[in-house]
Amino acid sequence: MKVNTLPTSRAQTGQALIEFLVVALALLPLFLLIPVIAKYQSIAQATQMASRYAAFDGLVRNEVQNSSKPLDQLQDEVRRRIFSNSDAPIKTGDVAGDFKANQNLFWRTPHDKPLIANFSDVTVTRSQQDGHDGQTLSSKPGPFLLGFGGAGIGSAQVSVTLANLPSGLQFYEPFDQINLMMKRSTSVLADGWTGKDPADVEQKFAPYAPGLAVLKPLSLIVKPVMGLAEPGVTPPKLGQLDFWRDAVPADRLRSKQ
Numbered sequence: 001m002k003v004n005t006l007p008t009s010r011a012q013t014g015q016a017l018i019e020f021l022v023v024a025l026a027l028l029p030l031f032l033l034i035p036v037i038a039k040y041q042s043i044a045q046a047t048q049m050a051s052r053y054a055a056f057d058g059l060v061r062n063e064v065q066n067s068s069k070p071l072d073q074l075q076d077e078v079r080r081r082i083f084s085n086s087d088a089p090i091k092t093g094d095v096a097g098d099f100k101a102n103q104n105l106f107w108r109t110p111h112d113k114p115l116i117a118n119f120s121d122v123t124v125t126r127s128q129q130d131g132h133d134g135q136t137l138s139s140k141p142g143p144f145l146l147g148f149g150g151a152g153i154g155s156a157q158v159s160v161t162l163a164n165l166p167s168g169l170q171f172y173e174p175f176d177q178i179n180l181m182m183k184r185s186t187s188v189l190a191d192g193w194t195g196k197d198p199a200d201v202e203q204k205f206a207p208y209a210p211g212l213a214v215l216k217p218l219s220l221i222v223k224p225v226m227g228l229a230e231p232g233v234t235p236p237k238l239g240q241l242d243f244w245r246d247a248v249p250a251d252r253l254r255s256k257q
Contacts, residue, residue: 035110036165039115043160043162043182046082047158048184049082051157053077053082056186057074059154059188071126074124076094076095078158083104084096084104085101085103086104096119098119102119109163109165111166116162117163123159125157126156128155129153153187153188154188154189155185155188156187157183159181160183162181164178164179219238
């Protein structure tokens with residue numbers, strides 16, 4: 001029996017092409033939005049880095065160590081060094097301007113407009129809170145919380161307001177009216193245990209030196225025990241603060257002229 005399949009083959013001619021065009025039409029908005037989503041992710045990562053920059057700045061500039069950096073100065077540094085062009089130099093007092101040369105060229109809309117319209121849309125806030133069960137860390141002298149004047153937990157939050165995508169194109173929705181704002185925060189323990197030099201650390205321990213001196217006789221017991229338990233390991237110098245002082249090799253020192 002002979003079967004003629006020619007009419008069916010003719011009817012299916014071009015069907016695959018039509019199906020492909022229908023699927024492509026549905027996926028086209030997604031493909032067009034992929035670069036935009038990548039830009040949002042890049043800004044989100046930069047916002048997280050900025051919050052870390054601002055928070056860790058508080059480790060070296062706080063009321064316990066010296067003085068806090070003015071918020072306006074910190075804000076200018078974050079805008080210029082993290083949200084500006086990627087090859088921006090690190091210079092004191094350098095401020096980012098709202099023009100293309102200072103903007104990150106990757107963070108732009110398909111119509112070549114900046115996603116961060118103005119650098120003033122990048123804001124930095126700081127806060128400080130108690131660090132131990134509602135009480136300021138090291139606020140009172142004691143056997144475990146020595147009175148070193150701890151600064152507690154310092155937090156920095158960075159907020160970035162992004163420009164909307166151009167309106168009028170359906171596949172940009174809802175990014176044309178989303179009014180997106182990214183926020184990231186980082187918290188660090190800004191504690192007064194650190195010191196600017198060995199003498200500063202010893203000075204903080206000075207009130208407790210008499211009590212620590214009581215531990216010196218224990219070295220007569222600890223030293224032979226350590227020698228048996230861990231041969232070759234130098235036993236701790238109990239009660240001897242000067243033993244832990246940082247030593248700088250003589251060839252690394254330079255006399256003042």
